[in-house]
Amino acid sequence: MKKFVCKMCGYVELKDAPPEKCPQCGAPASQFEEQEDALKTDADESGLKEKHVPEITLSGDCSMAEGCVDAHIKVGSTLHPMEPDKHWIMFVDLYLDNEFISRIKFDPAHMNPAVSLHLKTSEGELAVVSHCNLHGNYIGRQNLAR
Numbered sequence: 001m002k003k004f005v006c007k008m009c010g011y012v013e014l015k016d017a018p019p020e021k022c023p024q025c026g027a028p029a030s031q032f033e034e035q036e037d038a039l040k041t042d043a044d045e046s047g048l049k050e051k052h053v054p055e056i057t058l059s060g061d062c063s064m065a066e067g068c069v070d071a072h073i074k075v076g077s078t079l080h081p082m083e084p085d086k087h088w089i090m091f092v093d094l095y096l097d098n099e100f101i102s103r104i105k106f107d108p109a110h111m112n113p114a115v116s117l118h119l120k121t122s123e124g125e126l127a128v129v130s131h132c133n134l135h136g137n138y139i140g141r142q143n144l145a146r
Helices: none
Strands: 003-006 032-035 054-058 069-075 089-096 099-105 114-119 125-132 136-143
Touching: 054 125, 054 136, 069 089, 069 125, 069 136, 089 114
Parallel strands: none
Antiparallel strands: 003 032, 054 069, 069 114, 089 099, 089 125, 125 136
């Protein structure tokens, strides 16, 4: 999937044009390059998608506040390996309705590529982009409405 990628930090812009400034590292629009294969989905590369496409599971009722949702994310239907200096998920970027909201970095020696979030909304679409040091970026999406 063709998208704009920041050359400084690897952030992927989900909209059709680069931002004026990278929301992750602050680089200017001139540091973005359009890449034909910036994002892969579960329809791409059989054999790789099982360990790379983020899976998003929404919890039932949130006990912390009304109108919220808990999202549990793991990279791959088969958990991606975390092998220091070899093969690992470097980070996941999180988007709500294609707007960047956060980046979670993973230490391959101490973490699995999984995270839980408490979102202050129960509407919209959550997108998660995982970045594998060997195979690039994969995207998973989940509608928050129940």
